[in-house]
Amino acid sequence: MIQIEQLSKTYQTKHGTVKGVDDVTLEVKTGEIFGIVGYSGAGKSSLIRCINLLERPTSGTVKVGGQDLTKLRGDGLRKARLKIGMIFQHFYLISQKTVAENISFALRAAGTPSKKIGPRVDELLEMVGLSDKRNVYPAQLSGGQKQRVGIARALANEPAVLLCDEATSALDPNTTLSILRLLKDINRKLNITIVLITHEMNVVKEICDRMAVMQGGRVIEEGRVYDIFADPKTALTKEFISSVVSFNVPEEILEKCDGTIVKVLFKGEVAGDGIISDMLQSYPVKGNFLHGAIEYIQELPLGIFVMELKGDQADVSQAIHYLEQREAIVEVMEHGN
Ligand SMILES: Nc1ncnc2c1ncn2[C@@H]1O[C@H](COP(=O)(O)OP(=O)(O)OP(=O)(O)O)[C@@H](O)[C@H]1O
Structure with missing residues (x-):
């Protein structure tokens, strides 16, 4: 047009x-x-x-x-x-x-x-x-x-x-x-x-x-x-985007984390928390939620989670790979020690 x-x-x-x-x-x-x-x-x-x-x-x-x-x-x-x-x-x-x-x-x-x-x-x-x-x-x-x-x-x-x-x-x-x-x-x-x-x-x-x-x-x-x-x-x-959708976790909280910090996004109707619990059951990693929200954009849900994943680096990598296979968008914000 x-x-x-x-x-x-x-x-x-x-x-x-x-x-x-x-x-x-x-x-x-x-x-x-x-x-x-x-x-x-x-x-x-x-x-x-x-x-x-x-x-x-x-x-x-x-x-x-x-x-x-x-x-x-x-x-x-x-x-x-x-x-x-x-x-x-x-x-x-x-x-x-x-x-x-x-x-x-x-x-x-x-x-x-x-x-x-x-x-x-x-x-x-x-x-x-x-x-x-x-x-x-x-x-x-x-x-x-x-x-x-x-x-x-x-x-x-x-x-x-x-x-x-x-x-x-x-x-x-x-x-x-x-x-x-x-x-x-x-x-x-x-x-x-x-x-x-x-x-x-x-x-x-x-x-x-x-x-x-x-x-x-x-x-x-x-x-x-x-x-x-x-x-x-x-x-x-x-x-x-950060001016309307915040993924920010306070510095003091991040400082206390020694695991890998990941931002995970789920698009559409996918129930993000269900996939995360599947991941935690399937891999020997521990997950702490640091931030979580479902934003609605044009009435479509967008699930946003920030998590600390703790465990063996190889297991953490596999867990992240699993999330990606379930169509999550994963961004590693900080690697674990
Ligand atoms: N009539 C004009 N004469 C000279 N330069 C201009 C004119 N109009 C715009 N500009 C220049 O063109 C560029 C783009 O300006 P424009 O006003 O299109 O931007 P904008 O994104 O709409 O910003 P704003 O919201 O402040 O208007 C700027 O560098 C501006 O100084």
């Missing part, structure tokens, strides 16, 4: 050329929620703004629904953009207009006939849960309500794609959750493709199907959110 190919965006500044996006190739499928995560300066905004050509790429192509937007200009581009809605961190509502007027503004701009505007605004307000705020001004709304107006406005012209630029970064955790649930609801009901950029991994964990990690303008890792949480490849991705 969205095909980004060899896309680069460079900026000319008085200090020289800055690469915002550096040779990115990505595909976002129809109807999925795709998250792009990275620290400040990674190139997320530049990339998302190239998707609707708010920024014109320096090179490369962006196809939405098979149409290469980089080939369009003027009216053609304006029409194509109507099929791509966008919401922003700071909402950008018009303060002198009521909630209904903010939404109808988008409909008018797209040439919607007057008699269709009222009913469509009502429909959109109901969708975002703001029917009772029709005639109030943005200043009278909370941050979460403002973003709901932003979402209604972005959906006004029935876009196929919704771009979310740090849409929850100005909101508190509870409001963030309610906006993310609304986005997921809209995605499922309308089959709209959502691309969101964020520096918060919990946002990705909450609603995204697939994700990419950006650093220095490049995509350094991409895949299913669940798979990336289970088996991250790069140090940066691991860092992002």
Whole structure:
């Protein structure tokens, strides 16, 4: 649905050329929620703004629904953009207009006939849960309500794609959750493709199907959110994951351990603790649990255990091998003495 190919965006500044996006190739499928995560300066905004050509790429192509937007200009581009809605961190509502007027503004701009505007605004307000705020001004709304107006406005012209630029970064955790649930609801009901950029991994964990990690303008890792949480490849991705899923065992506890410390992950419905007890019965090793949790990512369980395994090194190695054969992902964090 969205095909980004060899896309680069460079900026000319008085200090020289800055690469915002550096040779990115990505595909976002129809109807999925795709998250792009990275620290400040990674190139997320530049990339998302190239998707609707708010920024014109320096090179490369962006196809939405098979149409290469980089080939369009003027009216053609304006029409194509109507099929791509966008919401922003700071909402950008018009303060002198009521909630209904903010939404109808988008409909008018797209040439919607007057008699269709009222009913469509009502429909959109109901969708975002703001029917009772029709005639109030943005200043009278909370941050979460403002973003709901932003979402209604972005959906006004029935876009196929919704771009979310740090849409929850100005909101508190509870409001963030309610906006993310609304986005997921809209995605499922309308089959709209959502691309969101964020520096918060919990946002990705909450609603995204697939994700990419950006650093220095490049995509350094991409895949299913669940798979990336289970088996991250790069140090940066691991860092992002550790901000929402902790495998940390206090240093004082680790210092008391003289066995081999292993992190064990079980994907999906596999009952991790059952496999571990099978292992302990089958091999002459002792196991101490130091940390254990079942995380749910997109409603799929991911079992995470940190254990100390004690025994003869050869037996410990065999026990680890047994876990791997039972489809666990095992990482040795510290070898025993
Ligand atoms: N208009 C611009 N002019 C010059 N340099 C820019 C411009 N926009 C972005 N950059 C540079 O491009 C790089 C990527 O910036 P970008 O804003 O895309 O990153 P980001 O991941 O979205 O970060 P943030 O969350 O802080 O916006 C940075 O080095 C930034 O300084």
